[in-house]
Amino acid sequence: VNHAAATGTGTGVLGDTKTLNTDSYSSGYYLRDITKPMYSTGGKIETYTANYGTALPGTLLTDADNVWTDRAAVDAHYYAGKTYDYYYNKLGRNSFDNRGATMKSTVHYSRNYNNAFWNGTQMVYGDGDGRQFTSLSGALDVVAHEITHAVTERTAGLVYEYQPGALNESFSDVLGNLVENKNDPKWLLGEDVTTPGIAGDALRSMSNPNEYDQPDHMNEYRNLPNTREGDWGGVHINSGIPNKAFYNFVTTPGITKDNAGKIWYRALTQYLTSYSQFVDARNATIQAATDLFGANSTEATAVANAWTSVGVV
Numbered sequence: 001v002n003h004a005a006a007t008g009t010g011t012g013v014l015g016d017t018k019t020l021n022t023d024s025y026s027s028g029y030y031l032r033d034i035t036k037p038m039y040s041t042g043g044k045i046e047t048y049t050a051n052y053g054t055a056l057p058g059t060l061l062t063d064a065d066n067v068w069t070d071r072a073a074v075d076a077h078y079y080a081g082k083t084y085d086y087y088y089n090k091l092g093r094n095s096f097d098n099r100g101a102t103m104k105s106t107v108h109y110s111r112n113y114n115n116a117f118w119n120g121t122q123m124v125y126g127d128g129d130g131r132q133f134t135s136l137s138g139a140l141d142v143v144a145h146e147i148t149h150a151v152t153e154r155t156a157g158l159v160y161e162y163q164p165g166a167l168n169e170s171f172s173d174v175l176g177n178l179v180e181n182k183n184d185p186k187w188l189l190g191e192d193v194t195t196p197g198i199a200g201d202a203l204r205s206m207s208n209p210n211e212y213d214q215p216d217h218m219n220e221y222r223n224l225p226n227t228r229e230g231d232w233g234g235v236h237i238n239s240g241i242p243n244k245a246f247y248n249f250v251t252t253p254g255i256t257k258d259n260a261g262k263i264w265y266r267a268l269t270q271y272l273t274s275y276s277q278f279v280d281a282r283n284a285t286i287q288a289a290t291d292l293f294g295a296n297s298t299e300a301t302a303v304a305n306a307w308t309s310v311g312v313v
């Protein structure tokens with residue numbers, strides 16, 4: 001057999017040990033997961049290194065003894081698998097395209113690169129500069145954030161500017177935290193990889209967007225220019241408003257994380273389109289809650305109240 005599923009071990013960015021799904025070949029192992037349902041139609045999860053350059057995807061990682069020490073690669077691979085599992089098992093989606101597309105990640109992109117992105121084809125992770133960030137694949141909420149950009153691109157197609165762009169960002173933060181599934185009352189984003197020298201901080205807070213200079217109500221909406229300096233109309237800034245709406249919804253008594261995820265996912269994939277505004281997200285999530293739980297359900301009522309609480313009516 002020239003290819004067979006194997007189980008390796010690896011050290012993650014934070015020094016933890018993880019079990020990895022790898023692929024054995026004649027003289028070693030590939031960082032390739034061939035255990036997922038998508039493998040029935042050829043889909044895999046593969047992790048590459050750019051070797052500190054910017055050519056993509058770079059080189060598929062291999063190892064002689066299936067004990068993996070590239071920490072950024074270990075986490076990119078493991079967390080991509082966890083994100084696949086959430087979308088498949090909880091939401092019934094088979095990879096980002098819902099057709100079992102292979103998920104490719106590249107780590108060690110460029111040098112001291114304080115960012116991560118979906119480039120339309122794959123996930124890409126920088127190593128950070130060791131001050132602002134450590135390797136960005138070291139956070140499950142960040143990995144799931146990036147993969148959700150791919151899902152959004154293939155479904156609603158929310159353009160990356162102004163309110164649709166802020167919704168795009170917010171859906172990535174929402175699904176990022178749902179996939180991460182920590183018992184984090186603050187619903188932080190990127191807490192595991194931001195400022196490795198400082199404990200307790202994060203990139204964003206969904207419970208209190210103001211803590212990281214994001215608005216949490218329409219009366220604080222930031223009218224910014226659609227430029228790089230203007231964060232494309234504030235897509236990472238105004239996302240605080242739909243993020244706060246989701247937080248208020250999911251923390252309503254009787255609302256579960258799984259049901260909140262189903263409602264937000266149904267709104268994203270069935271109702272939102274490329275230029276949807278915040279009010280359209282309000283209507284889409286109310287409709288999705290109505291579809292799934294009924295018109296006067298706890299869910300539908302709580303969704304409406306959550307958007308009202310942030311001034312989206």
Ligand SMILES: O=C(NO)[C@]12CC[C@H](CC1)C2
Pocket residue numbers: 115116117136142145169190203236
């Ligand atoms: O929000 C983002 N991209 O749209 C971030 C910025 C830092 C983390 C990696 C990518 C989250």
Ligand SMILES: [Zn+2]
Pocket residue numbers: 145149169172
């Ligand atoms: Zn993003």
